[in-house]
Amino acid sequence: GDLGKYEQQIYYGEKTEQYSIVGGPQKELDYEEDGEKTTSYQGNSGVSLSNAFNRAAYAVAFSEPQILYSGAIGDGSRILYNRTPKERVEAVAPWLTIDGDAYPAVVNHRIQWVVDAYTTTNGYPYASRTTLGDTTADSLTTNQRAVVAQQNQVNYIRNSVKATVDAYDGTVKLYEWDTKDPVLKTWRKAFPGTVQPRADIPQQLMDHLRYPQDLFKVQRELLTRYHVTNPAQFYSGSDAWQVPDDPTNKESGAVPPYYLSIKMPDQPAQKFSLTTTFTPKGRPDLGAFMAVDADAASKDYGTIRLLRVTTTVKGPGQVQSELNGNDDVAEFVRNLKGTDSDIEYGNLLTVPLEGGFLYIEPVYTRGGTQNYPLLRKVAASYGSKTVFENSLGEALNSVFGVTGPGTTQPPAETTRPPGTTQPPATGDAALKKAIADAQKAYAEGEAALKKQDWTAYGKAQADLQDALQRAAAAQPKPGSTSDAGNSGKADKSSGAGDG
Template sequence: MPDRGSGGPTGPRIRVGRPSRRARTLLLTVGVLAVLAMLFVMFTGFWTDWLWYRSVGYRSVFTTTLWTKVGLFAVFGLLMAAVVGVNIWLAHRLRPPLSAMSLEQQSLDRYRMSIAPYKKWILLGISAVVALISGASAASQWRTWLMWVNGVSFGKTDPQFGKDISFYSFDLPWYRFLLNFGFAAVVLGLLAAALVHYLYGGLRVTTPGARATAQATGHLSVLLGLFVALKAVAYWLDRYGLAVKGSEFKATDNWTGLKYVDANAYLPAKTILFIIAIICAVLFFGTLWRRTWQLPVIGFGLMVLSAILIGGLYPAIVQKFQVEPNEQAKETPYIKKNIEATRNAYGIDDAKVNNYPGTSDAKPTTLRDAADTAASMRLLDPNIVSPTYQQKQQVRGYYKFPSTLDVDSYTTKDGKEQDTVVGLREINTDGIPKKGWINEHFKYTHGFGMVAGKGTEVNKDGEPVFTEKNLPPKGQLGDYEPRIYYGENTKQYSIVGGPQQELDYADDSGEKTYTYKGDSGVDLSNPVNRAAYAVKFNEPRMLYSGAIGEGSQVLYNRTPQERVEAVAPWLTIDGDPYPAVVGDKVKWIVDAYTTTNNYPYASRTTLGDTTADALTDEQRSVVAQQNQVNYIRNSVKVTVDAYSGKVDMYQWDTKDPVLKTWMKAFPDTVKAKSEIGDELMDHLRYPQDLFKVQRELLTRYHVTSPGQFYSGSERWQIPDDPTQEGNAVPPYYLSMKMPGEEKQTFSLTTTFNPVERQTLGAFMAVDANAGSADYGEITMLRLPSNTTVPGPQQVQSKINSDPEIANDLNILKRGDSDIEYGNLLTVPLKGGLLYVEPIYLRGADTNYPRMRKVVATFGDKIAYENTLAEALNEIFPTDGESGGEGDGDGGGEKDEPPAGDTSLKKAIQDVGDAWEKVNKAREEGDWSAEGRAQEELQEAIERMNKATG
């Protein structure tokens, strides 16, 4: 048969030659360029990060994080490679001679022959792969390592083992990582060794009764012994893990810590299993001399059986036959530990719970006078009036206000504090008249000015009374740098400072230009930097554009959250940064938290769920999304300069051990609290996200009596927002006076309902003024269960169902106008509770809301007027008073009679005394005493009702 490649009758001869030298050179050049391009892309991420951290002044954060990751990657990667590589090498070294091979070994011979020339490369390849994987896994534990190596003492010990809290927060997570790494290394080494032994005949599994050579038996037994020894260590650490273990419990949804069954069944079981595992590990090591697996296998089986019986069945028996018949008595000591730890971990251990009647017998005149000073009723709702700011103060389409504005407190010219609704006029690239790369990134680079309006006033048209407005800005805030290069809406990069002029602002005389004078960006004069950022932003025009030249800088990571998260990756950032004019600069103020999920006995909460409410939207993200924590502190206050982007972090909680740990890891990144100036201090406030976390915990943990906590009889719930169904009512900033206080203070307030009810259970406020001596002090006013004061949903329902209000609103809504209800504010007033709600009308022609009406309710009275003053005059009439204290409104759903009757005064006093006895009995868990007190309370109420007629 002719050769098809040699010509002849079958066809011409075909020659396949080597590529020419030119082709080989071209291919080699292309390959080299491709490799260089890949390396440059990889280098770009590192280089641009380094340039950015250098530009913002936090190089130490970058270098510390980088070298920590590199160190962990190298150490644990090499360690894993060594474990796997040595076991493969040792198994190969211990292989038996292959004379008189079995059929099983004969079938494996072709595999041995095929890998024989490449054994070293295979060994190196396997070691390299496991090194890369384990190194990358270890590098992700950089936070755990830094907390372990820099951890400081909490100065408090857990009640079960007497260990400092730092052991659980800083040490135990690192020990867990080491243990898991050890398990992974031993298992991989065991699998690799077993495979090599099998391949080379040291381990035979298909012959009757699997056999192993003495060398293979000894090698594998040592590895199994190490595995069991690590299991013993795991049992020992599990003992301490019980203090931070989460579990289900009737008393609370997120129980953490030991219960009766843990302390009396699981804890001794873990100790016994630890001893058994040590013995079992010794038996495995003993096979080096006995060369048989009989005893260690029996020991391992007994360990497994013990784990099932002692670690599983015995605790179930204890729970069923000891705990469940008398659960409250058995769990009371552990409930007490959980309450104390949880209240301390969330900073609510000093929260005050005061009884509050919920009703008032004050005269209308007294109530009317008190209403004027009880609070600065905020009629401007920051969640509603953003479109009004947009319509009245946007000025140009390329500016934008956030959808939710912020509330701050400013001092007026006459020295009074004024609640103010503020927003920055940020750049809006969607509104640029003519889109294009130059316009979007070079010309329209910044916003301009702050707009502020009085929180307590509107003009005759229902629009804000602006105290700072227009372009350039004018008003009460004085002279400051108005250009906003960094903001919540500024999410794309800009190139400034070069030959291309920026649009500053426009007025009747035309457009004004500007060149950025800050130094917060990364210099693009260097061609290497330009190339790196061309890759980073996928924009080749950055390489050759004439708009980039000497002095050009690129600004990115421009939202306050992005900048703070980058320079302090160990902090949890609040979801609502807010702007303030501090001196001659606009600064974003960002609250930051230190957290841990390993505080013994403290119940956990999920931050993302806890901090979501009716005001949470895309603009104002929830803190930390779905992170679970059981310890939180607002330990750092951060400012971000809206012009320069400069980030300054200040130590706020000087006692927080978690912050002290991170400050050791990243020295010179957080400034001392003493460096906070007075002007900045005036604008610091209590953060909403922390307040929302604390209020969620206080629905259960306002109770300090274990018996009362277990029964859940005093449990509260956070009301739904009456205007946005399905969303929790948000807390509100408000300058107000709590009962017993002489003057208003800037506060953060919220309300509670009793569980499964819509009446009001309690009112809560925290002093939010950072300059106050009582800053952070939480006070709750607990209403008596026999007084049915309406809650927010009931008040809103009452407003909606009032015939006069409903009829008037229907008239206002004619012509396709929409009604929007503002924030429903709750204010304690002379023993009762005053509700105030502004009502906005969004006209079809104007398309922005204007305040048209104010509703005020107190007890069973409701007023619907054009102004707040008129509404207060309506519910607190000052004409025709009889002069008795009883002429005032009750503040609840029952009327209070004149107080001149001696028998009535005595009955009222008896009601108060009986209520105190009820609360005291509940706190002490004395149910019989509570029953007697309830009877006294009922008798006193009947006498009071009889005295009132």
């Protein structure tokens, strides 16, 4: 969790869309602490404005006469443009299609933007075409997060290249990721030396690489139709799925995929995964849950696991509707009226749990002079029950039916003869013990997060997942009086998800 000493100044970033003139006579404000601290750009990127000809050329190019006349520009001044990570990678390798979501990592004491890049074509034989812009759009898509070349029609896409852009000097490096892609091999022959071999990826960078979102969105869109193996069902569309709309976003759009650490039914432990949900076409209930192993260091990286729901389980839209109609929510909203705050729903997360699905959603208020979101409530839904409480611990207590104060103490252990072990708690005792463990793990995770102790935070998250699994296992089984038709069962299937 300790980032160590690294270059913190960012001259190339996701929002640096304007040109910038740096260095030279004009010092830059770095930060304020006991007075202003200034700095001056020392990188070699950009174009020098030390001579009058360059200054005149860029004054014309950017329609800004002050570039030619300003006394703040002189020896050592440089003009930087094409400053977003996606722009720079596309300029270096225009034959690649760029993923919409670049993400930063500290690698060798520098901030590096990691950009996923694809080799694509629309001429692959006997393959279905899709439009990248339509397929990769969701409720979070903005100009900043949109895939480059949105109108491209493709029927072949592989995440063949991982690129990095240095946040300080804009240096672009391309690394081979898919060593078997024939399209990338052809481009490397056309532009030798442009793409470095996969073996050259630094370990510090490898530790941060993850499965790309836009590729996952293309795969999930195709799986809405191509999960069907019966020809009659395929052509009739009777078993088709759809990616549900995001119920938490007023502007609507498809629900975005979420990175979660989850344990799928066939896995022994949690995995860093990219996840999504499906609903049957034209219906709001849950149809399937899909996750791909997103950790580049994992031997199962790129493996897609698909859970098919075989009983009636509420979909994301239904859960949000129940939450909106909840009496506690209505009272909460009424209390906000007349104040300078608005309610704002966080991400509605779906977690497979013991044959059912647990939904978790934070609820924020935003307003006042600061206008930043503050966590106020947490909603949870499992089986037929939807609750709205003050914290995650209270929400889990309520949704799993544990009564009592906010902190539930595990049942007292009885004394046993030496050499024997305590049998596992069962029934209500097991449920209370699991909820208490979940609350303890959550509190430990929050404490570790404040200290930026990521090892302890990871352990706490694993403990929380284990406790939730035990809590769900202690619930009445699907088909009982209290949960009939709501807990849900899932069949699983898996397949390679490399492209």
